[in-house]
Amino acid sequence: MKIKILSILCIIATLHIQCKEQKPSSAGADESDSISVEVFEFDKPIITEQYTADPSAHIFDGKMYIYPSHDYESGIPEDDLGNHFAMRDYHVYSMDSVGGKITDHGKVLDIDQVDWAHRQMWAPDAAEKDGMYYLYFPAKDKDDVFHIGVAVADNPAGPFKPESDYIEDSYSIDPSVFKDGGEYYMYFGGIWGGQLQWYRDNKFQGKRDVYPDDEKPALQPKIVKLAPDMKSFAEAPKDIAILDKDGELLKTLDNDRRFFEGAWVHKYKNTYYLSYSTGDTHNIVYATADNPYGPFTYQGKILNPVLGWTNHHSIVEQNGKWYLFYHDSCLSGGKTHLRSVKVAELKYNLDGTIQEMDKMVSVD
Template identity: 55%
Template sequence: MMKARITTAALCLTSALALVACSKAANEAQPANGGAPASAFRDQPLVNEIYTADPSAHVFDGKIYIYPSHDIETPTPDDDLGNQYAMRDYRVLSMDKVGGKVTVGPVALDVKDVPWASQQMWAPDAAYKDGTYYLYFPARDKSKDKNGLGAFRIGVATSKSPMGPFVAEKDPIPDSFSMDPAVFTDDDGTAYMYFGGIWGGQLQRWATGKYDPNGSDTDLMKDDQPALSGKVVKMNPDMKTFAESPRDAVILGEDGKPVLGGDHERRFFEASWVFKKDGKYYYTYSTGDTHFLNYAIGTSPYGPFKYAGHILKPVQGWTTHHSIIQHDGKWWLFYADTQLSNKNHLRNVKVTELTFNPDGSIQTIDPMKAK
């Protein structure tokens, strides 16, 4: 059944890429390859000198800093484990305001400088507390599973500058696993980490509470049962360790019951991001193989969160990973697509304004509909 879904998604993706084959430069009016012009996209890449994805944006001292993955070229073909995403370091982007000049920083952290990590520095996040900046990142450790690959753990590195360089702790965060860390700090100063991702992110291998190195490479294949949940955990004041065991961040449907595993347009896949507005906690995430960004709303940072709708329709490319911030009195969605490369593993970060309705719902954005 899963292979059928993958095949369908692949066919849809192939068709989409054929229709919106992108230019090699963000400002090219009509690309030489005959693909869609830059004007076909709602937004344009923030930078084109490097490939960037999975943008975690934050406002520190009034300035916007973006902590993205740094995509690199690789001959590895696309697969369900995400081996084509071979990123090995991080570079921070900064800008004074949306629409302003974007600065690309030097290498902030390299996998070779992380004692416990072996490869694949995937989607990071950052936080600030008491004069220190914290960079949270997933990477494979040096163990070997049935595919000869390490288990994903979450590490932390620190710096006195938001641009780095960051110095990594010698070990991953105890009891951490899977990928896509995102740290939200509540009004009382308490920080929570949200994390997890299925398929290549290995969350399904932790379904019993213990890691199975020979477990499923996709999801649990139990469509009529509650979907795997992303995780949430309170951080200790040191911002480097968990204060408790991770809990499920449960997403509920309109009927008040957990969304099922077979509900691929609503269930969690990866890319948690939480923000607070008008006293409500917005839990946002990606659906993965159906390529939506969704949101659900709760009254506690732990959830449960009631499904509320789509934030972003599918982008060009396979993955959708995002962040949401408030700056200059507006809300902004940072995301990525493959406009510059037309390759799933070489992406470019974008930003667009997020609009809320009076009832707190979010207006759905179409990334392929020009403004």
């Protein structure tokens, strides 16, 4: 694919960010075989052949693998439910280390392969167990209700073969899987278009947007232990309590701190870090706990707002350094549904708190 390279200035609020615009195809799914794309440059999109978002990054067999969603121009008008985010397939990308050449391993799963799925294959994640690899993904069924599916491969680059049905008792969006010792835990959930507000105590309440009152505790992300087969739940999903420093649950009206979507858990020096997006206030924030179930205590921001409506991230360590993978809309000139994956080094203070970032940081 011949890429046209232009320089543009992307502006959001008071942030002035220089980035390079390279027009990827937005026509739909790409059937290409495995190809190498341009060498990574810090603070710029790391994938420019197509639009990518919601990056889940993992180290498998010593190599960095990225599992993003795949944006394209759907032609659907923008709305608060995210119908214009009409993604329908997944690619897998890899690089030996951050800063190296990125390889696109091609399309590894398409919605036409998933019997139960109707539309909107949103942010995925992946996990490995006993030499098998599992791709977890949300999609809407024929009734436009989100569930979480799983597909399996014998290598991290796929292709992945989907199970015939979604995971029983799964709902909402943004699955992410965290391994702790020999156990695997899935975190999931998202409000507004993510439909978490349609459920109470894991029971579907109908297609009704019901939120707690402003002064009541906000809706919480979910955690569930995966069964040994990695294709089912070993228990009923549980709420993850997110508390303020006084030990009180974050409230619905606390838009700067309350959970919206994109939960991700990592462990650093025996502390569990739950990070997530605040959605309509556009922050990536984090809370900490001493076990994967929480409760988690809110600590602060990781990443301030980026260009575009959404932000969705992952955090991973490689060769002694920690990295934040995220996306923005700089490459598309600010189109909120055409996003591109970026990466920055994440740094901790001596007390274990995470240094706050203003969009772009220099990486040594």
